[in-house]
Amino acid sequence: MVDLMKLQNGSDVRGVAAEGVEGEAVNLTPDAVNLIGQAFVQWLSNRTGKEAKDIRIGVGHDSRITAEKMKEAFFQGLFTAGASVYDCGLVSTPSMFMTVVFPEFAFDGSVMITASHLPFNRNGLKFFNPDGGLEKSDITEILTIAKTLTPATSDRKAESCRSLDAYTKSLRKKICAGVNAEDYEHPLKGLHIVVDAGNGAGGFFVDQVLAPLGADTSGSQFLEPDGMFPNHIPNPENKQAMEAIRKAVLDNHADLGIIFDTDVDRMSAVLPDGSEVNRDAIIAMMAAILAKDYPGGTIVTDSVTSDRLTVFLEKELQMKHHRFKRGYKNVINECKRLNEEGILSPLAIETSGHGALSENYYLDDGAYMAVKLLIAAALAAKEGKALGSFIEKLEKGIDEREYRMKLTCEDFASYGQNVLAQFEERAKAAGYAVAPNSYEGVRISFDSEDVKGWMLLRLSLHDPLMPLNMEGVRPGDCDKMIAIVRELLNGFDKLEVI
Incomplete structure (x- = not known):
């Protein structure tokens, strides 16, 4: 059985649902989806105070090749837990949220089977209740419940629902x-x-x-x-x-x-x-x-x-x-x-x-x-x-770049935080204008005759990467900023600096 907790992607569930890409084993299996369906019903029951038999859930999907297989597995989980299920078919993610809002549906919860723009072999689940999309902590709770359950099937059928109309x-x-x-x-x-x-x-x-x-x-x-x-x-x-x-x-x-x-x-x-x-x-x-x-x-x-x-x-x-x-x-x-x-x-x-x-x-x-x-x-x-x-009065960008620099150590999060702290300290010591209210990473603005533009260095939320975004006002500004980055990041041997 796959580790269900590793299927969490922030406030969604995502994983590999089909073979076809070398080195990417299927982990979003029908059994995993079945368990998540059961757990979602339990979570909704706990949240609403309703018995499972009184809970109504809508399910839709996008065009992915694994949509039907995943939908059927998810239905089985929902049915096993006792909920009433409505099949919304091929729809958009926002329309699935509206099924908990529109009075003609007023579902207790809804789910969209999608992995957004990810490759064909991926798929996932986005969850909604009347408060909107579920939070990261909600997904953790659902997956934690799912770990305690056993896959099961039912001969019940979903009711067709034309929610997109x-x-x-x-x-x-x-x-x-x-x-x-x-x-x-x-x-x-x-x-x-x-x-x-x-x-x-x-x-x-x-x-x-x-x-x-x-x-x-x-x-x-x-x-x-x-x-x-x-x-x-x-x-x-x-x-x-x-x-x-x-x-x-x-x-x-x-x-x-x-x-x-x-x-x-x-x-x-x-x-x-x-x-x-x-x-x-x-x-x-x-x-x-x-x-x-x-x-x-x-x-x-x-x-x-x-x-x-x-x-x-x-x-x-x-x-x-x-x-x-x-x-x-x-x-x-x-x-x-x-x-x-x-x-x-x-x-x-x-x-x-x-x-x-x-x-x-x-x-x-x-x-x-x-x-x-x-x-x-x-x-x-x-x-x-x-x-x-x-x-028309939005100034046009001249040179926009993004680099994704690899961190080559086990504890990449701690190492990356140290890089950011040192990067900021060195930038201030060099007299660069560091933004005082960055909620993420370190942002520096440049407005001198030599270089004009901005850069942002941050730490990826999930991966051993430090993305660097920059934009120059004039041709050549980004190249000058790259030289500044290399100077400010000198000595970090576990970071593959551009």
Whole structure:
């Protein structure tokens, strides 16, 4: 039996679910999934005070090749524990959360079978209850319960549930109300929008959201579910994926391109001229769209955002930039915390394309972000403006780089923390501007005639790696910063310095 605790990946469960990659043995087995299903019912029963027989759980999946096998194993676990089970089929992760919110379902919990953008052989489980996505501690608790159980089967059957229909209806209503067009039911008429679903679960956005609202969707691509992901990695951070949607926009002379990750909790976009709206740009775009409704609001981002983004948010939008830790649950929880303390924070968003709005249950929902983008595009078109005007004052990046330096020792976490402490101490001694409020790693800004830009050195949460992100304002600035890094990290023999 596999070690169930090793299947935890932060606030999700992830593992190898299929053979096919050398050196990667299957550890997310049907038996493991069965036990996790049983444990989830027990966890929900403990949390809600309901008996297992009264608990209702929805289950959906993306296009992965192991989806059906995993779903059946998970069903068996849920049935064995006594819960009622609803099969939502091929859906998006955000739509599964909505099954615990929408009154026509009101499930006690829901689960999405997905491993986001990871390779074909991987799969995983994302869990929701009415409070949102489960926390890391909740997953630890579920896996701890699962360790005490034994795999079992049942002859019960899941009830079919068309939850995606209700979800897409809510998205269409949001767009109609937001645009308030003269032709109310067709607010996207006259807009040419291409979608790249990367052969994941996002193809529904074309047929069930865009087309019914009047949009021209010709040129949309890779909408068919295919868990081998034959065209490109379904990941808005991937250069090949972004080039694919960029080419589709230019080739089809579209007004907007939208690209989703596998399970549609992330998105990025491309403007008519081929400009990519991802990383810092997608954060700037969403903030600019929200600025009017949330004046002076605080935008929570991950740690690797640029100084130029801070200037745009604070000087152009008159908002506040709160740079926090990497990890979508980290930025979401920080956004929640700020609002609970009375600090207006409408958006938690990572450069990866994970974006959660306070107005939408703090749910990282790529389709909802696309809806906000579409409303803005339609309203801008009414006024004869381009969507790109929202971020025209965001300074363009010149040279962005990321290095992942290996730590070659057993106790890499302690060694890495010492590296960070020494790195910061040496940087201050050299007179460099070290950010006083870094929640993750050490951030240095440069603004001299010799070098302009910023860098962030941090320690990976799970792996023996120290990622180094940097951005130069001028050609050659990054090369100069690399020389500074080597000087500041001199003598660390267990770190493979660039």
